Amino acid sequence: MADKSDITLYTTQTPNGIKISIALEELGLPYKVHKIEFSKNAQKEPWFLEINPNGRIPALTDTFTDGNPINLFESGSIMQYLVSRYDTEYKISHPPGSREWYEMNNWLFFQNAGVGPMQGQANHFTRYAPEHIEYGVNRYQNETRRLYGVLDKHLDEKKIPYLTGEKCTIADIAHWGWIAAAGWCGVDIDHFPALKAWEERMAARPALEKGRHVPDPHTVKEVLKNKEETEKHAAESRAWVQKGMQEDADKLRR
Amino acid sequence: MSTKPIRVWLAPPGPNPWKVILVLEELQIPYEIVSIKFEDIKAKPFIDLNPNGRVPAIEDPNTGLVLWETGAVILYLVEQYDVVKKLTYGTVQEKSHVQQWLMFQISGQGPYYGQGSWFHVLHSEKLPSAINRYVEEAKRICGVLEQGLTDKRWLVGDKITLADLAFVPWNDRLDVVLMCPAECKFNDFPRVKAWHESMVARPSWEKAMENGMPKQVSNMEEYLAKIKVKKNTRAEAEGS
CATH class of the missing domain: 3.40.30.10 (Glutaredoxin)
Structure with a gap:
């Protein structure tokens, strides 16, 4: 029997945020949601920096086994915490110390150190940057394509439904929101058939369907189908991204 | 065995x-x-x-x-x-914090420092707004570490862990990322400086660097400069 939880998830509608709500839904754990308003820069407010000094989402608080609060940030470490503590039946993980556990961590780190940062830079240069730099757009779109190619080849050659075999784990969940948003950074998922099939397989999971709409509806796929809607969404995001960059820079110069 | x-x-x-x-x-x-x-x-x-x-x-x-x-x-x-x-904890709470800082290293420090050095060392065309983006981000990351080390010698608990060690190789070449003299790289981050210096003084780092740098090269700038020269020479050869 897993411990009793008292989880609050601090999040917004982004590929990193929904990793946690999807994992929580897959585990069937109750949780409260605290929406962080990026447009109001809530992620840089002192109370939130107490929870996450990095000023990024997601973050999570819980009551630990000793009765005291625990604060966590970094999506990858939050997912490792959730499965270490609550996934006693290995629904979305493998037994610690097993070969599959280490392989799961391998792909989890690949997402957090590779796909996330590189696709994030592709988003920046494609959608948010103050000036258009063709070189930056190409560099990061190509790197994202290269990383997608690694995933596509792995799934295709091993003929496995999920990254570590027959079971969907936190390594798969970590990737989903990013792969589902491929078009946002200008990468065409149709060039990666095994990965595309994996994305659709993931999307068919009821817990994913529930978890992806936290704290707001997940609309990136629909938005991308409509060019006007895409540009409107990009303009809104561009405004707060550039504002945040300026404020960070000013603070460091003080 | x-x-x-x-x-x-x-x-x-x-x-x-x-x-x-x-x-x-x-x-x-x-x-x-x-x-x-x-x-x-x-x-x-x-x-x-x-x-x-x-x-x-x-x-x-x-x-x-x-x-x-x-x-x-x-x-x-x-x-x-x-x-x-020796380098971690057995308890879930501390272990989770070790993993948290490790994840911050691999998804934050590594990618941003890496892209920073790409744009002003390895990439031939100088793009000020791209360089600026990664310089500012590297400083922001040092700021987070500086705060994480408030009243503490190590990131988690009272001993060195794998989370502390993970930051050493990239922080050691922060001057390349910030384009400043080596002795100035931690100027705004005194706690990060003391923390980093205590780790590079350990035998483990000395030993790693003994094996690490290719022969005839004493530091990373020299090595990167060497790659750059090679690249320019090749570009010139192709251009002529």
């Missing part, structure tokens, strides 16, 4: 493999280095070990495990060999 040496595949110039070497040195685990050239990391036989074509990867003959991604590798080494919990 004695531990057979762990085989570490690496290409010396990058900072990431040295995280793994640092942990091996700290834990006194026997290892052997298979050094490959930069141009061979996306070719066989290496991509059979790591389909991502990035160093490092390890082969552990004791367990038969092949593993890549530095974060996953050092967590494995500690779980498998650090029985006395």
